[in-house]
Amino acid sequence: MAFLVSLSISLFIYLACSQARGLSSNHYEKTCPDAEYTITKVVKEATKKDKMVPAAILRMHFHDCFIRGCDASVLLNSKGKNTAEKDGPPNKSLHAFYVIDGAKKAVEALCPGVVSCADILALAARDAVVLSGGPYWDVPKGRKDGRISRASETIQLPSPLFNISQLQQSFSQRGLSMDDLVALSGGHTVGFSHCSSFQSRIRNFNATHDIDPTLHPSFAASLRSICPDKNKAKNAGTSMDPSPITFDNTYYKLIFQGKSLFSSDQALLTSPKTKELVSKFESSKQTFYKAFASSMIKMSSITGGQEIRKDCRVVN
Structure with missing residues (x-):
């Protein structure tokens, strides 16, 4: 299979x-x-x-x-x-x-x-x-x-729970490189996430730790207050970063601070190659912008359709 x-x-x-x-x-x-x-x-x-x-x-x-x-x-x-x-x-x-x-x-x-x-x-x-x-x-x-x-x-x-190997495999299967992975992950600088995407990091993380040790303690505490109970937190959540409507390189700064939401975000520090790129994008917004634009062109050029729909919600 x-x-x-x-x-x-x-x-x-x-x-x-x-x-x-x-x-x-x-x-x-x-x-x-x-x-x-x-x-x-x-x-x-x-x-x-x-x-x-x-x-x-x-x-x-x-x-x-x-x-x-x-x-x-x-x-x-x-x-x-x-x-x-x-x-x-x-x-x-x-x-x-x-x-x-x-x-x-x-x-x-x-x-x-x-x-x-x-x-x-x-x-x-x-x-x-x-x-x-x-x-x-x-x-x-x-x-x-x-x-x-x-x-x-x-x-x-790609799941927010993926480790670096799973992320690399997911992107490479689509012809995207590790550079593309780190650049496109920067899209997490905008938007909102529901608790379900990071709940596993703030409760019952593993047999040794209740909270993911890579999370900054105060940040973990704030997430636990936002998501008090797994069953009651269906619609609860938080912004991807402190400026959720501004596209910038804050995302990469948060990774180094232990304040990124997803396990897949933090996973970018577990490989020398991706960690170097996180550092590069964290230190230069323009470098990130250039890489993001290039990777978006590459990703959006993966095509596969057959028609031009009259209505986007139904086939012709």
């Missing part, structure tokens, strides 16, 4: 990379020249009303790309006996789908049947970072939308 899974992922990467060669920065130059401007406008308006929209869209894009490539399969609704990705356990907290719907509607009014939902999500994720104070990058375009979305496949998403 493990061999078959590995083989299918390898085939997925091969197909995705071969398709990614068809992406270009000027893909809509003649067919829908105002597409990017229109999408940006929708994301801006939504952000004015809800400051957490950028973090939600960025996370949505990550979760889309890590399953079947960046094919907007995360946007599809469950139908009949099929439970879609968005209803899988790791994705139940995803939100702001209405923003992508709004952008799609606006673009369809300009150029019907031209711009894919996958491209809209990739562009909206870039806009989300820029609107939060992060770097701009030129998004390669020309993705197609996928027709398959299965909640069962969300088990492939």
Whole structure:
């Protein structure tokens, strides 16, 4: 079974990379020249009303790309006996789908049947970072939308409980390097996390320690007060860092202070290679921005769709 899974992922990467060669920065130059401007406008308006929209869209894009490539399969609704990705356990907290719907509607009014939902999500994720104070990058375009979305496949998403070996394997299976791993993890500088993602670090950690010893004691105490009981903390949680709507390099500083939320964040210090990168990004925001933009282009170029949906929530 493990061999078959590995083989299918390898085939997925091969197909995705071969398709990614068809992406270009000027893909809509003649067919829908105002597409990017229109999408940006929708994301801006939504952000004015809800400051957490950028973090939600960025996370949505990550979760889309890590399953079947960046094919907007995360946007599809469950139908009949099929439970879609968005209803899988790791994705139940995803939100702001209405923003992508709004952008799609606006673009369809300009150029019907031209711009894919996958491209809209990739562009909206870039806009989300820029609107939060992060770097701009030129998004390669020309993705197609996928027709398959299965909640069962969300088990492939990197877990907040992963150690460095598991993280490396997850990223390498998608053609992403250790450099990409550390840079893309910096997306955790924005947003909110529910207690369930870090509960194991603050209670019954292991046979020796009740609390993860890599956590700063005062930070652990504050997390325990936020998440007082496993059964009562379903909707409780905390910001990913003290400035959850600002895209900066605070995330890397927190890792060295023992104040990162996830085990997977702290795991970046357990490998010489990743620890060096954490140090580099912690000391220079511009170095981090450049690496993040490069890795986002690389990740978002993993494609795999077949059509251009008329409605992002259903196949044609």
